[in-house]
């Protein structure tokens with residue numbers, strides 16, 4: 001019996017140790033009394049608050065989490081979430097007060113400090129306090145140099161202020177952190193930023209510098225469309241028109257879906273250099289390669305109209321209309337051409353038949369991310385600030401108008 005005593009004592013000591021450890025983990029001595037660290041998280045208010053948060057009922061989430069927070073002034077994450085909810089509600093002042101008071105805490109770990117600062121930076125950004133937001137995000141990065149969230153927000157702030165070089169440097173830090181599979185996307189964003197830096201050089205008429213940046217953009221991403229357009233424009237400004245044409249023709253090869261962006265430039269050059277056929281052939285080839293290309297048809301039609309052959313133009317325009325009945329620019333060209341031909345009844349009737357079921361949109365471009373609409377193709381969305389998110393909006397004509405309910 002006695003031989004069991006040391007074993008028993010050891011077991012009891014072990015259990016006691018475990019219990020004390022658990023208690024230590026759970027309770028914390030504050031002002032001479034033991035505080036239950038898990039009080040806020042164990043209260044039903046915390047769970048309810050999170051549930052409301054998940055179902056996007058922000059007001060109810062704030063109410064429940066406020067209760068949970070009042071049970072435990074120490075629970076950092078509950079207060080942090082509460083502050084973020086105030087920000088989401090647009091109560092930026094309240095959010096800033098909550099997050100600033102968390103920063104005053106004596107024993108924040110490095111990670112906690114960085115996260116509270118990140119929240120504060122987002123508050124400042126939302127409130128439009130740009131300088132303070134930049135300062136907060138930079139402070140986060142001093143504490144945690146790999147904080148991608150701080151880098152993304154910093155990049156957007158620089159972009160909003162057209163500080164392209166700073167935005168570029170920040171995106172470069174992000175690119176280094178990015179996983180291999182998201183590298184091409186990050187490179188494409190860098191290319192857009194290079195293009196913006198090049199445009200600034202172009203405005204200063206510093207052409208060699210502009211060329212360097214547009215070229216760098218193309219090295220980063222061969223599909224950096226605006227860099228081709230701008231590089232060609234610089235070459236024209238430098239008097240190297242042949243180089244410009246080569247660059248724009250490269251764009252057509254690499255991205256036939258964006259070829260139309262070069263049409264005005266290439267047509268003007270073809271006419272100026274006395275070989276308008278060159279432009280006609282380009283359009284014909286594009287239509288042949290992609291029968292849905294309504295823009296090449298429209299461009300060719302305009303070219304034929306200015307050349308004095310409206311009849312051939314009208315056939316092209318009707319064919320373009322079949323591909324995209326919503327494009328106002330096609331209709332405008334048709335109206336003008338019908339006017340030139342003095343409205344022959346058969347052609348007017350044909351136009352009427354083609355447009356019977358069409359719905360018109362003045363703004364055929366839409367952001368894939370936030371559904372922002374624009375009449376022009378934009379490289380950066382003015383609403384969600386993402387790069388290269390616009391696609392041409394096309395809606396097939398309704399098959400049977402009686403079935404459609406809008």
Ligand SMILES: [Zn+2]
Nearest residue numbers: 367370381384
């Ligand atoms: Zn957008």
